[in-house]
Amino acid sequence: MNQELSPEQSAYIRKLAQRYVYYRKSAAIDAQDLMSAATLRWWQFCQRNPDLQDERVIQICFYQQVKGAMRDVIRDSSPVKVTRTMQAQMKAYQRPYTVELDHVIDIQAGEEHADYELWMDVVASLKKLPEREQLILSLYFERDFSFTEIAEILEVSVSTVTRAYRKALDAIKKDLAEPNLYAKNQSR
Incomplete structure (x- = not known):
């Protein structure tokens, strides 16, 4: 050749x-x-x-x-000029993170979980949240980002992030107050 x-x-x-x-x-x-x-x-x-x-x-x-x-x-390769906001976005997510059942549930075969139904209710409630609120909760709990860091990533004010965080938690609490949420979602 x-x-x-x-x-x-x-x-x-x-x-x-x-x-x-x-x-x-x-x-x-x-x-x-x-x-x-x-x-x-x-x-x-x-x-x-x-x-x-x-x-x-x-x-x-x-x-x-x-x-x-x-x-x-x-x-x-990477861009020549990388701003702090761009760095934060690259470290976090480029697209809002949505919760998948396979990703969230880490149950080994044969293990007994007393709160399995409660956990499934929480997961179902998380899936009902808007993507932006899912992203905020994910960055806060999974990545341990502060509200200030999350605000930089989303390019919004810190108060907007804290309001969305509180709204998401309230929505989850409200959903959990309903009896057997997971069972209702499975029957659909």
């Missing part, structure tokens, strides 16, 4: 690198970085597979290696 890039392959690498940099809209990487990574990955592939002769297979492998190399570089 020829390790030298053809003019068509070089043009493809250049065009793809420019497209990735354009859509990335970040100065953390440039087209030359991507082109170098793709060329190196292709050279390494050619070294590992010197006896490959089928042109169609070589072409498919070329596209896979080039795209994979560029995606790896982009995935490992």
Whole structure:
């Protein structure tokens, strides 16, 4: 297999690198970085597979290696300027966190739980909350963020976060006051 890039392959690498940099809209990487990574990955592939002769297979492998190399570089890069708010958002969640039963319940086979029904009622009540309130509770209880940190992440005031927190807890308490909430949800 020829390790030298053809003019068509070089043009493809250049065009793809420019497209990735354009859509990335970040100065953390440039087209030359991507082109170098793709060329190196292709050279390494050619070294590992010197006896490959089928042109169609070589072409498919070329596209896979080039795209994979560029995606790896982009995935490992980060924006040049990262604000504190952006850092907090990256540490927390990009999208509001919703509670799933499989994630919340950690019950081992054969264990006895006296409060199983109460726990299921709490989970069902959490699922009924709006996503923003679920996110606030998750950040507060699971991640141990303060209300100030949560306010920075959501880009709202601290009083808005505390009101939403209190509203969520009140909604859960109200739901738990209803008898056998979990059983009602299972029958639907």
